[in-house]
Amino acid sequence: MELIDGNQISREILDELKSEVATFSGRPPSVTFVRVGEDPASVFYVNKKQKVAAELGIKSHLQVFPETVTREELLGYIDSLNTDSEVDGILVQAPLPDHISDREVFNRVSPDKDVDGFNATNIGRLCQEDPAAFISCTPAGIIELLERSGVETSGKNAVVVGRSLIVGKPAALLLMMKAKTGNATVTVAHSRTADLAAACREADIIVAAIGRPGLITADMVKEGAVVIDVGINRVDDATKKKGYRIVGDVAFDEVAPKCSQITPVPGGVGPMTVAMLMKNTVLAYKRTQQA
Amino acid sequence: MELIDGNQISREILDELKSEVATFSGRPPSVTFVRVGEDPASVFYVNKKQKVAAELGIKSHLQVFPETVTREELLGYIDSLNTDSEVDGILVQAPLPDHISDREVFNRVSPDKDVDGFNATNIGRLCQEDPAAFISCTPAGIIELLERSGVETSGKNAVVVGRSLIVGKPAALLLMMKAKTGNATVTVAHSRTADLAAACREADIIVAAIGRPGLITADMVKEGAVVIDVGINRVDDATKKKGYRIVGDVAFDEVAPKCSQITPVPGGVGPMTVAMLMKNTVLAYKRTQQA
Numbered sequence: 001m002e003l004i005d006g007n008q009i010s011r012e013i014l015d016e017l018k019s020e021v022a023t024f025s026g027r028p029p030s031v032t033f034v035r036v037g038e039d040p041a042s043v044f045y046v047n048k049k050q051k052v053a054a055e056l057g058i059k060s061h062l063q064v065f066p067e068t069v070t071r072e073e074l075l076g077y078i079d080s081l082n083t084d085s086e087v088d089g090i091l092v093q094a095p096l097p098d099h100i101s102d103r104e105v106f107n108r109v110s111p112d113k114d115v116d117g118f119n120a121t122n123i124g125r126l127c128q129e130d131p132a133a134f135i136s137c138t139p140a141g142i143i144e145l146l147e148r149s150g151v152e153t154s155g156k157n158a159v160v161v162g163r164s165l166i167v168g169k170p171a172a173l174l175l176m177m178k179a180k181t182g183n184a185t186v187t188v189a190h191s192r193t194a195d196l197a198a199a200c201r202e203a204d205i206i207v208a209a210i211g212r213p214g215l216i217t218a219d220m221v222k223e224g225a226v227v228i229d230v231g232i233n234r235v236d237d238a239t240k241k242k243g244y245r246i247v248g249d250v251a252f253d254e255v256a257p258k259c260s261q262i263t264p265v266p267g268g269v270g271p272m273t274v275a276m277l278m279k280n281t282v283l284a285y286k287r288t289q290q291a
Numbered sequence: 292m293e294l295i296d297g298n299q300i301s302r303e304i305l306d307e308l309k310s311e312v313a314t315f316s317g318r319p320p321s322v323t324f325v326r327v328g329e330d331p332a333s334v335f336y337v338n339k340k341q342k343v344a345a346e347l348g349i350k351s352h353l354q355v356f357p358e359t360v361t362r363e364e365l366l367g368y369i370d371s372l373n374t375d376s377e378v379d380g381i382l383v384q385a386p387l388p389d390h391i392s393d394r395e396v397f398n399r400v401s402p403d404k405d406v407d408g409f410n411a412t413n414i415g416r417l418c419q420e421d422p423a424a425f426i427s428c429t430p431a432g433i434i435e436l437l438e439r440s441g442v443e444t445s446g447k448n449a450v451v452v453g454r455s456l457i458v459g460k461p462a463a464l465l466l467m468m469k470a471k472t473g474n475a476t477v478t479v480a481h482s483r484t485a486d487l488a489a490a491c492r493e494a495d496i497i498v499a500a501i502g503r504p505g506l507i508t509a510d511m512v513k514e515g516a517v518v519i520d521v522g523i524n525r526v527d528d529a530t531k532k533k534g535y536r537i538v539g540d541v542a543f544d545e546v547a548p549k550c551s552q553i554t555p556v557p558g559g560v561g562p563m564t565v566a567m568l569m570k571n572t573v574l575a576y577k578r579t580q581q582a
Contacts, residue, residue, distance in 0.1 A: 103419055121412045122415065127411070127418065128411055128414065129456075154483055157485075176479050183481075183483040185480050185484040186478065187478040190467065192445055192446045193446065
């Protein structure tokens with residue numbers, strides 16, 4: 001069993017990007033983060049993204065709105081970013097308060113600045129296999145992990161557990177694409193799947209992205225499978241100072257011995273998401289400069 | 292074995308639409324068809340669509356360009372339709388000549404007039420499960436056939452054979468949607484699938500949309516499966532006056548006895564495509580009138 005080290009692979013990507021950014025003349029790439037409210041996870045993630053951007057020489061700005069921001073105000077701010085030629089990338093951190101539709105906000109971001117890849121036009125471009133697509137960061141990170149770990153996907157059975165817009169669906173679309181790390185026979189399983197174990201047992205590659213701690217157990221995994229664990233679940237743990245620990249959707253200890261390759265949680269897919277965000281930001285910048 | 296009669300089901304839908312259109316005051320719904328060149332299949336399909344539109348009280352206009360039309364001229368014409376408030380729906384008949392990109396043309400059609408559902412924004416909306424999506428006509432027709440034939444999809448294994456943008460991918464997205472005729476565990480198989488027979492044998496529902504005559508044989512189909520045959524393939528047949536006959540992707544004679552329900556070719560999915568186009572046109576019209 002070989003561990004797929006997301007920390008190391010993301011480090012490689014960040015180093016590549018850093019070298020590339022250093023060659024840019026004129027203004028640096030720039031990304032604006034929009035956060036609504038003080039959700040601790042959102043605060044943590046946006047901080048992390050800003051730190052990494054700074055390290056790479058990417059300029060970032062954080063705009064924080066209170067929970068009480070109106071839909072009109074938020075959409076108006078996005079419009080102003082869309083037309084600001086100094087802004088290459090825009091990322092609105094989800095979740096948003098209940099009175100504002102995530103989807104409406106994602107779809108308001110200009111497709112050409114949508115470094116998060118959640119805008120309908122970019123998702124559609126992905127479906128069209130259009131190289132102009134910005135691909136959402138977590139699924140793009142999964143493909144990058146597979147590619148850099150030498151995992152063959154063509155003709156293999158891939159089972160994606162979870163059908164979210166953020167991970168499951170785009171990961172499935174990427175895995176079935178006519179592309180180097182694509183051409184897989186892809187099954188999307190989810191909460192309504194009648195026999196998840198049977199579906200998973202057919203898989204050469206499992207992508208677990210359903211948000212249920214330890215759902216994928218050893219009996220569900222074929223000997224030699226590659227397992228990508230996208231889950232980031234908090235479970236109570238009195239032995240930890242914080243009172244919890246973070247676990248994936250895969251029962252790592254029992255599943256790992258059966259795998260040819262597996263990602264840990266943390267240190268697997270997680271760090272890739274930030275790296276791919278930076279990659280998308282640099283891409284957005286390059287497209288602006290070429291236009 | 293029960294035959295799913297696409298002629299009858301599409302007739303029902305067309306009758307419903309005709310009654311609905313009759314209640315509209317003011318101008319009728321209107322759709323513009325754009326055809327480039329004289330490809331006999333394109334001529335046939337557009338004629339058919341115009342006839343059905345006329346029967347329903349939908350106004351249609353056909354604009355024909357020669358094969359030599361420039362990209363700029365075609366895109367300019369689409370722009371003029373996009374801003375014409377008397378045009379509710381726009382359909383550009385594929386295939387286009389080699390010097391013009393189908394994708395660029397599809398993506399130029401305003402998403403709000405894209406009754407064909409091929410624009411990236413509408414495909415993305417489908418992925419987002421946004422009710423604002425125009426869903427492409429053939430996959431929408433497949434779902435309508437399943438729904439009106441009482442086929443349960445929730446928790447069932449559906450195998451879509453073919454990963455085209457026009458049928459395979461949207462059909463898969465619809466079958467996995469959180470919706471009445473959705474919630475299936477969906478596998479997308481295709482030309483690179485290592486063991487198509489094994490994949491199909493797991494299926495409660497098979498959607499064959501790969502364009503290979505008779506590819507799906509009896510040994511690949513589980514007893515009691517529902518089979519939807521999207522293939523429209525021309526095979527040589529000296530006994531026919533035209534010298535050919537039309538067959539599906541399913542070896543109907545041997546597969547049908549094993550099925551609980553199956554669509555014939557012709558008379559299955561084919562007529563549904565036109566009916567769903569009319570449904571989308573009426574929808575586009577209603578949205579314009581409400582706006």
